[in-house]
Amino acid sequence: MADIRCIGICTGGGDAPGLNAVIRAAVKCAFLKYKWKVIGIPDGFDGLIWPEKSRELTLKNVSGILPRGGTILGTTNRGNPFKYRTVDNGKEVIRDISADVIANATKLGIDAVIVIGGDGSQKIALELLEKGMKLVGVPKTIDNDLSATETTFGFDTAVHTATDAIDKIHTTAESHHRVMVVEVMGRDAGWIALHAGVAGGAHLILIPEIPFSVDRICRHIVEREAYGKRFTIAVVAEGIQLPRELKQLSRGGSVGNLVGDAIALAAHKEVRVSVLGHIQRGGSPSPFDRILATRFGVAAVDLIAQGGFGKMVCLRNARIEAVDIADAIGQLKIVDPHADLVCTARSLGICFGD
Numbered sequence: 066m067a068d069i070r071c072i073g074i075c076t077g078g079g080d081a082p083g084l085n086a087v088i089r090a091a092v093k094c095a096f097l098k099y100k101w102k103v104i105g106i107p108d109g110f111d112g113l114i115w116p117e118k119s120r121e122l123t124l125k126n127v128s129g130i131l132p133r134g135g136t137i138l139g140t141t142n143r144g145n146p147f148k149y150r151t152v153d154n155g156k157e158v159i160r161d162i163s164a165d166v167i168a169n170a171t172k173l174g175i176d177a178v179i180v181i182g183g184d185g186s187q188k189i190a191l192e193l194l195e196k197g198m199k200l201v202g203v204p205k206t207i208d209n210d211l212s213a214t215e216t217t218f219g220f221d222t223a224v225h226t227a228t229d230a231i232d233k234i235h236t237t238a239e240s241h242h243r244v245m246v247v248e249v250m251g252r253d254a255g256w257i258a259l260h261a262g263v264a265g266g267a268h269l270i271l272i273p274e275i276p277f278s279v280d281r282i283c284r285h286i287v288e289r290e291a292y293g294k295r296f297t298i299a300v301v302a303e304g305i306q307l308p309r310e311l312k313q314l315s316r317g318g319s320v321g322n323l324v325g326d327a328i329a330l331a332a333h334k335e336v337r338v339s340v341l342g343h344i345q346r347g348g349s350p351s352p353f354d355r356i357l358a359t360r361f362g363v364a365a366v367d368l369i370a371q372g373g374f375g376k377m378v379c380l381r382n383a384r385i386e387a388v389d390i391a392d393a394i395g396q397l398k399i400v401d402p403h404a405d406l407v408c409t410a411r412s413l414g415i416c417f418g419d
């Protein structure tokens with residue numbers, strides 16, 4: 066058993082539904098099972114630059130936060146203490162303030178920190194660990210693209226939100242005989258697009274892992290018309306690789322609009338585009354995400370008690386396990402173009418634009 070009296074907890078990177086469920090579970094488990102004090106560090110590692118902003122998290126503080134989206138601790142995706150940006154005499158200066166961050170954690174009496182975050186936050190955690198800070202990780206991203214864990218909390222809620230949007234868009238598509246493009250999140254991987262596309266009954270799904278052409282998309286729309294289907298719903302992941310013909314047209318806006326414009330032009334169709342954006346990161350976490358986040362929170366506290374510093378909790382074969390953060394980072398989990406769900410989708414006539 067590690068000699069621990071007080072732990073810190075921080076959330077870094079983009080928010081995801083379920084962060085508060087992790088915080089709640091960790092506080093409850095730390096206090097009730099181990100009698101530890103918990104300090105909430107605000108805004109990722111930034112909170113350790115100004116330690117006076119950190120505050121104790123009691124059972125009362127975490128009461129009622131289980132169903133709340135976002136994070137009560139606040140977050141940032143710019144807070145890297147190894148590359149801290151300041152402005153000196155009107156000039157941007159980048160400094161390494163990691164030693165201050167570690168010293169401030171010690172000043173607060175923090176023996177170990179739970180870092181809830183995606184790949185970027187876990188990379189920073191690893192660097193701090195190498196400098197002597199005791200940390201454990203909890204993986205987080207709605208994109209579900211971390212290879213160390215089967216699933217991340219937030220993904221299920223995002224898929225629910227995107228599916229609900231596709232369901233609603235269906236009615237207008239059908240009534241107006243239109244092509245409706247729905248752009249969903251997924252910077253590097255097409256998990257949300259694939260799952261929401263299948264769950265929402267989309268006819269076209271474009272994901273970063275499968276190259277597509279506008280010509281193939283248009284042919285699919287025409288093929289559907291031959292079956293009497295006068296509308297088409299296309300779900301497009303924001304991270305799709307643009308074919309050359311679209312790259313030339315791109316002015317850096319939303320890829321959904323770009324695909325929509327290209328279809329309108331090439332297929333002479335009435336097209337409407339909905340970019341779902343951060344709606345997918347908001348709202349109350351689904352029961353699945355609440356349960357996964359709660360299991361992660363408890364497992365992270367147990368990991369600290371066992372002295373498992375430098376490890377990150379994860380889900381494997383439906384069991385909570387731990388992996389070395391060093392082995393987990395930089396390993397993207399992308400959709401296998403031959404995966405079961407892709408094949409199932411193809412069997413239903415869903416086109417991936419290839």
Ligand code: F6P
Pocket residue numbers: 079142206207208250251252303346
């Ligand atoms: O990684 C999660 C994610 O929601 C991506 O899907 C998206 O590209 C990105 O974060 C958006 O980040 P931000 O909130 O900084 O715009």
